[in-house]
Amino acid sequence: xxxxxxxxSSLSASVGDRVTITCRASQSITNYLNWYQQKSGKAPKLLIxxxxxxxxxxxxxxxxxxxxxxxxxxxxxLQTEDFATYYxxxxxxxxxxxxxxxxxxxx
Amino acid sequence: ExxxxxxxxxxxxxxxxxxxxxxxxxxxxxxxxxxWVRQAPGxxxxxxxxxxxxxxxxxxxxxxxxxxxxxxxNSRNALYLQMNSLRAEDTAIYYCAKYYYYSGxxxxxxxxxxxxxxxxx
Numbered sequence: 001x002x003x004x005x006x007x008x009s010s011l012s013a014s015v016g017d018r019v020t021i022t023c024r025a026s027q028s029i030t031n032y033l034n035w036y037q038q039k040s041g042k043a044p045k046l047l048i049x050x051x052x053x054x055x056x057x058x059x060x061x062x063x064x065x066x067x068x069x070x071x072x073x074x075x076x077x078l079q080t081e082d083f084a085t086y087y088x089x090x091x092x093x094x095x096x097x098x099x100x101x102x103x104x105x106x107x
Numbered sequence: 108e109x110x111x112x113x114x115x116x117x118x119x120x121x122x123x124x125x126x127x128x129x130x131x132x133x134x135x136x137x138x139x140x141x142x143w144v145r146q147a148p149g150x151x152x153x154x155x156x157x158x159x160x161x162x163x164x165x166x167x168x169x170x171x172x173x174x175x176x177x178x179x180x181n182s183r184n185a186l187y188l189q190m191n192s193l194r195a196e197d198t199a200i201y202y203c204a205k206y207y208y209y210s211g212x213x214x215x216x217x218x219x220x221x222x223x224x225x226x227x228x
Contacts, residue, residue: 001169031212032212032213034214034215036152036215038152043202043218043219043220043221044144044152044202044215044218045218046207046214046215046216049207049209049212049214049216050209050210050212050214053209055214055216087151087152089152089154089214089215091212091213091214094157094166095154095166095168095169096142096154096157096213097154098151098152098153098154099151100151101151101152
């Protein structure tokens with residue numbers, strides 16, 4: 001199975017900050033990497049697919065990059081609605097594993 | 108608008124069975140693979156199972172293989188998860204999710220609100 005490791009596990013930041021979350025796969029997954037946002041008590045929401053493509057309606061302050069084994073999600077200027085937990089997921093091969101999540105909290 | 112509505116969750120004892128359903132609308136159901144993803148209380152997301160559009164292919168996480176069965180009824184726009192021999196560690200919110208394909212890649216672009224399964228004596 002492909003293991004997905006996110007860092008950091010939690011992050012405190014302020015409105016307006018630029019933050020980056022990283023995700024590393026245990027083997028190459030080319031660009032089969034997705035990012036999801038989950039707010040407390042809600043279902044996950046797809047933000048980025050294929051490592052760097054935006055899902056419709058996602059603000060342009062979100063961006064994804066990477067290929068192979070190393071990926072990142074960047075939020076260029078944090079807004080209050082961005083405080084949530086973020087998960088990466090590989091869909092290169094079954095089982096389609098998720099990272100452990102990064103909880104983004106208000107400083 | 109895509110809508111996915113799970114049902115069938117509840118409290119069961121270890122060893123018992125439960126069948127989850129997901130009612131889909133707003134898209135051509137048979138054209139899309141579907142998945143179940145679960146989330147144990149206070150933890151992260153775990154992919155459970157997937158099924159292709161015409162049920163030709165099914166996939167399972169090792170943790171549920173042999174106990175859970177995914178199926179679908181395209182005439183009813185419905186996805187199912189039959190869960191047998193339930194264990195305490197199966198306690199979670201179960202989400203159904205719709206596949207999105209892009210240039211060979213896949214992601215889950217729509218999710219239901221989830222249904223809670225609690226396995227406890």
